[in-house]
Amino acid sequence: MPKSQREEAIEALKQMESFANTMKSSIGLPMIVDPKTNVAIWYDQRELTLKFMISVEKTRKFFESLSEGKLLATKCVKTGEILFPPQVDCPSSLDSNVEWIELPKDGELTTYTIITTKPFSFSHYNDYTVGIAKLSNGVQVLAWVRETDPKKLRIGMKVKLEIVKREPEGYLTYEFVPV
Amino acid sequence: MGRKVAVVGIGHSKFGVRNDVNIAELAWESIKQAFESANLEAKDIEYVSVSNVGGWSGEPLPAVVVSEYAGLTGKPLYRVEAACASGSSAVYNAYNAVSSGQVDIAMAVGVEKMNESPTPTVVEFIGRAGNYFWEFENFGLTFPGYYALYATAYMSKYGATEEDLCQVAIKNHYYASFNPKAQFQRKIDLPTCMNSRYIAWPLKLFDASPITDGSAAVILASEEVAKKLTDSPVWIHSVGAASGSANLSKRNDFTGLEAANIAAKMAYKKAGLESENTAKFFDVAEVHDCFTIAEIMAYEDLGFVKRGEGYKLVKEGQTYIGGLIPVNLSGGLKAKGHPIGATGVSMVAELSKQLLNKADKGRQATIKNGRAIAHNVGGTGHYAYVTILGLDKPKD
Numbered sequence: 001m002p003k004s005q006r007e008e009a010i011e012a013l014k015q016m017e018s019f020a021n022t023m024k025s026s027i028g029l030p031m032i033v034d035p036k037t038n039v040a041i042w043y044d045q046r047e048l049t050l051k052f053m054i055s056v057e058k059t060r061k062f063f064e065s066l067s068e069g070k071l072l073a074t075k076c077v078k079t080g081e082i083l084f085p086p087q088v089d090c091p092s093s094l095d096s097n098v099e100w101i102e103l104p105k106d107g108e109l110t111t112y113t114i115i116t117t118k119p120f121s122f123s124h125y126n127d128y129t130v131g132i133a134k135l136s137n138g139v140q141v142l143a144w145v146r147e148t149d150p151k152k153l154r155i156g157m158k159v160k161l162e163i164v165k166r167e168p169e170g171y172l173t174y175e176f177v178p179v
Numbered sequence: 180m181g182r183k184v185a186v187v188g189i190g191h192s193k194f195g196v197r198n199d200v201n202i203a204e205l206a207w208e209s210i211k212q213a214f215e216s217a218n219l220e221a222k223d224i225e226y227v228s229v230s231n232v233g234g235w236s237g238e239p240l241p242a243v244v245v246s247e248y249a250g251l252t253g254k255p256l257y258r259v260e261a262a263c264a265s266g267s268s269a270v271y272n273a274y275n276a277v278s279s280g281q282v283d284i285a286m287a288v289g290v291e292k293m294n295e296s297p298t299p300t301v302v303e304f305i306g307r308a309g310n311y312f313w314e315f316e317n318f319g320l321t322f323p324g325y326y327a328l329y330a331t332a333y334m335s336k337y338g339a340t341e342e343d344l345c346q347v348a349i350k351n352h353y354y355a356s357f358n359p360k361a362q363f364q365r366k367i368d369l370p371t372c373m374n375s376r377y378i379a380w381p382l383k384l385f386d387a388s389p390i391t392d393g394s395a396a397v398i399l400a401s402e403e404v405a406k407k408l409t410d411s412p413v414w415i416h417s418v419g420a421a422s423g424s425a426n427l428s429k430r431n432d433f434t435g436l437e438a439a440n441i442a443a444k445m446a447y448k449k450a451g452l453e454s455e456n457t458a459k460f461f462d463v464a465e466v467h468d469c470f471t472i473a474e475i476m477a478y479e480d481l482g483f484v485k486r487g488e489g490y491k492l493v494k495e496g497q498t499y500i501g502g503l504i505p506v507n508l509s510g511g512l513k514a515k516g517h518p519i520g521a522t523g524v525s526m527v528a529e530l531s532k533q534l535l536n537k538a539d540k541g542r543q544a545t546i547k548n549g550r551a552i553a554h555n556v557g558g559t560g561h562y563a564y565v566t567i568l569g570l571d572k573p574k575d
Binding site: 005006036039122 | 300320324
């Protein structure tokens, strides 16, 4: 089986680290010479893991409704504007008078792409399609589309929103399924 | 409208994988050239604006590190960010400082060291450039992915093909081959582009600008000071700036970048130019070709041609020297390289050279109108700046 992009990335870093360790034991410095450019590079001895704690308190209802199979948006009571992603403040009427509404599930694909070169934190997945679809009430949603063959995808095709469990992480999210 | 502002000094580093220098050394390469070309020293600079996006590089406060290295400590100093349009925002920031009468001499420095992190980390950081929580966290878009959403819609609506997109890459690699500062100084042919692997369908590796280290700098001066410094100032005629929604799902159209169109119209209005059929006003343009589709949309957003005609322009060779309007004679982001925070400053430096007939052999535009235009987009139309430069002093 070919290596995943994640395995390749990790392997490349490990190789750099082992060069640095060799140099540390020979000259006492984590200084490595880039084989491509023949210049000296300091292999950073500090490492930082980024994981953010993002507040969803005000939009908690959206996330909690996913387990009931519902996708919610907010609606500004004064203006009638539907907001997705949901937000609880209405800048146009300067208030926080919103009601939660359920979004329709059916829509049409506005545009799409198939991601083959992935970000590091997505590099354990197979290729995936990201699309934007317009739901029957006019609201647009961006999500994965469960089809990665470009021949089977086209703009305007009917899709349906499904609440799914994203694996291997095992959490609820939503995705489009071709009808 | 404020005071008139001129570019009186420019500097530009070699773009590419620049592991041979750190971020301050890289910035200094451009700052030094800018000092020399303006015949000024650090003590003459009254205001410094540094554009850098960062994340992938070690220094979290790059402006102070660069400023100290260049002997500029003590000056009013800003680090500005407008994603890939950060450079233009630094120029605009410095322009406003001079135009408003706050200072007479201001410097904009753009610098980016993207190769301090491994490629997948860089892909991750750029992919997060939109609305991180709603469009990245669950769906892992990449920067090519964002533009691919536009490419899919554009190609479907107007019938442009992957071959047509590749024509942009071929042109920009062609001109980069004459630019010693460019990351890729080699020409490519259609099969090279067409046979490259998909990174975000329908975009392929050769549709994309590379991961680049680089810097550029410009020194701006008020009319009074510019007169004393140089016989050949390049004037900033106008700057238009606009922004787009963070979430791409909030956009109505994926065949053009609305923010770029708004910025263009603003720049034209300020410069007293019409906003349609605009190619005739300019001798040369630098546009934001982070991906091939982006250059095609730029032709339309800038009003060079009507909607849906952009891809025909490049297909017919109209954006080479001798065509309707030469575009990206530097090699563009595609082949000159795209050190994110430096790109906008690089555009202004490049166009100043073009207007003064100082570009390298093989890539010098014919200067007749004495006017040039820079189009710099941040993110996927999240930010947009259009800057018009000219040899004639702007009208009152």
